[in-house]
Amino acid sequence: MSASRLAVWGDPIAHSKSPQLHAAAYQVLGLGWQYTRRRVDAEGFAEALDGLDDSWCGLSLTMPLKEQAFRASTTLDRHARLTGAVNTLLLSDGRRGFNTDVGGIVDALAAEGIDAAARVRILGAGATAASALVASVELGAESIEVRARRPERAAGLVALGEQLDVDVTATSFDAALEPVDLTIATLPSGTVLDHGLAARMSGSGGVLFDVAYSPWPSTLxxxxxxxxxxxxxxxLLRQAVRQIRIFAHGDQSVPLPSEAAVVAAMKAVL
Incomplete structure (x- = not known):
């Protein structure tokens, strides 16, 4: 049986643009793959995963399933190991777990002319914050400041910084502000910060990269x-490109055939 079925799982999932992005890419690549969406919560993930047959090639995972997918993986790529989060499962050869969010952040910033940042501020302390931290290190960050409503939640990010030999501090949202080159906001879509605080952050925050995209512009x-x-x-676009590389040949670092045309087709449906 040919493995040609794929899907994005998460909860909620109705808003996901992944099916349109993947379908556009598969058309350019001439692949007869089927990519759908399915609402799966954390409690139902293991049973849903065990219920897949050999027709399944892979899965994209969004919140709240990235940690569950990490635990279900039989092998992990470096970014998944560092962050403890898997957003891509390749099922055609066991359960190989990947994190394409790190590369997606780096690629998205590069597309906007940003390929380096010495000082970075990360807003939020969840799974996406870990990906933002690793991405910041790959951009050459020398210091990273994590701001969270509960700074104690960022203990794992501080430890990750020690592992990667970069200075990471954790503080509250309203602590004193020092200038940074880049702010990466990893807060859930719809999160509202005090407008005055957000405006003050903008004065010292450099470029804002907000992982939220719907609605846009975000409150921040x-x-x-x-x-x-x-x-x-x-x-969203760049991490999806890396997912398709994985589904096509198992390596997110190797470009797709005619990748420029693939990216153009994907941009057209965003």
Whole structure:
């Protein structure tokens, strides 16, 4: 049986643009793959995964399933091991877990002319924050400041910084502000920060890269009056490109055939 079925799982999932992105890419690549969406919560993940047959090639995982997918993987790529999060499962050869969010952030920023940042501020302390931290290190960050409503939740990020030999500090949202080159907001879509605080952050925050993309501009981007604000659509697109590389040949670092045309087709449906 040919493995040609794929899907994105998460909860909620109705808003996901992944089916349109993947379908556009598969058409350019001439692949007869079927990519759907399915609402799966954390409690139902293991049973749903065990219920898949040999027709399944892989899965894209969104919240709240990235940690469950990490635990279910038989092998992990470096970014998945570092972050403890898997957003891509390749099922045609066991359960190989990958994290394409890290590369998606780096690629999205590169597409906007940003290929380095010495000082970075990360807003939020969840799974996406770990990917943002690793991406920041790959951009050459020398210091990373994590801001969270509960700074104690960032203990794992501080430890990850020690592992990667970069200075990571954790603080509250309203702590004193020092200038940074880049702010990566990993807060859930719809999160509202105090407008005055957000405006003050914009004065010292450099470029804002907000992983939220719907609705856009986000509340934070609207308050970012003193700097450039970038939507998370770029990350959505670029991490999906890396997922398709994995589904096609098992390596997210190897470009697809006619990748420029693939990216153009995907951008057209965003």
């Amino acid at each position: 981007a609207t308050a970012w009056v003193d700097g450039r604000a970038l939507s998370g659509e770029g990350m």
